[in-house]
Amino acid sequence: DMKVTQMPRYLIKRMGENVLLECGQDMSHETMYWYRQDPGLGLQLIYISYDVDSNSEGDIPKGYRVSRKKREHFSLILDSAKTNQTSVYFCASSPLRDYNNQAPLFGEGTRLSVL
Amino acid sequence: KTQVEQSPQSLVVRQGENCVLQCNYSVTPDNHLRWFKQDTGKGLVSLTVLVDQKDKTSNGRYSATLDKDAKHSTLHITATLLDDTATYICVVGDRGSALGRLHFGAGTQLIVIP
Numbered sequence: 001d002m003k004v005t006q007m008p009r010y011l012i013k014r015m016g017e018n019v020l021l022e023c024g025q026d027m028s029h030e031t032m033y034w035y036r037q038d039p040g041l042g043l044q045l046i047y048i049s050y051d052v053d054s055n056s057e058g059d060i061p062k063g064y065r066v067s068r069k070k071r072e073h074f075s076l077i078l079d080s081a082k083t084n085q086t087s088v089y090f091c092a093s094s095p096l097r098d099y100n101n102q103a104p105l106f107g108e109g110t111r112l113s114v115l
Numbered sequence: 116k117t118q119v120e121q122s123p124q125s126l127v128v129r130q131g132e133n134c135v136l137q138c139n140y141s142v143t144p145d146n147h148l149r150w151f152k153q154d155t156g157k158g159l160v161s162l163t164v165l166v167d168q169k170d171k172t173s174n175g176r177y178s179a180t181l182d183k184d185a186k187h188s189t190l191h192i193t194a195t196l197l198d199d200t201a202t203y204i205c206v207v208g209d210r211g212s213a214l215g216r217l218h219f220g221a222g223t224q225l226i227v228i229p
Contacts, residue, residue: 004158030213031213040221041221042117042119042204042218042219042220042221042222043159043204043217043219044219045216045217048213050213050214090158090159092158092159094213095213096212096213096214097212097213098211098212099146099147099208099210099211099212099213099215100146100147100164100166100211101164103149103151103161103164104161104213104217106158106159106160107158108156108157108158109156109157109158
């Protein structure tokens with residue numbers, strides 16, 4: 001069953017703490033993404049990964065870093081979290097080609113609150 | 116600058132009614148346009164994709180149109196059900212592969228009441 005799994009689903013952290021968001025997929029998709037979704041805004045791309053150790057900044061990478069050591073797994077790290085990083089974070093995956101016929105698959109999101 | 120604008124921002128309809136959601140964009144190039152459904156607290160699920168210069172698709176009670184000359188798309192939902200309550204997101208891709216970028220609208224929140 002094709003699925004993108006995000007852990008944890010909910011997280012509360014204090015300002016200055018480190019945060020690790022995990023994402024896994026079982027389709028062997030080359031490409032994986034991290035987005036954040038804020039009220040009234042479209043999803044914003046934080047990082048994109050084209051394969052293991054092949055990561056590129058998205059539109060809002062500041063304050064975030066990523067790690068992809070296995071094709072199936074993509075992590076988002078917040079070093080010293082800030083209150084303005086409170087958001088819902090979505091991971092997605094897709095095959096590199098045939099984008100028109102294969103939609104990106106999204107996880108159910110991680111709701112992060114930084115107090 | 117927002118490149119994908121959706122209207123209305125929110126919409127309330129009675130079960131059984133039809134509704135139309137609009138998407139205007141300025142993304143160039145505009146390789147394809149996809150509509151997603153996002154249930155509250157869930158991820159995005161693809162409803163349909165439009166690719167051609169003037170395209171139409173149909174998926175059950177959902178149908179969509181795209182006019183690339185006008186950079187405009189519509190999503191029609193026929194005979195709405197309570198389960199149609201969700202946010203509908205328009206996404207424009209500037210390439211036919213994951214090497215391109217996806218440009219997301221902020222969504223239309225649809226509420227279907229009994």
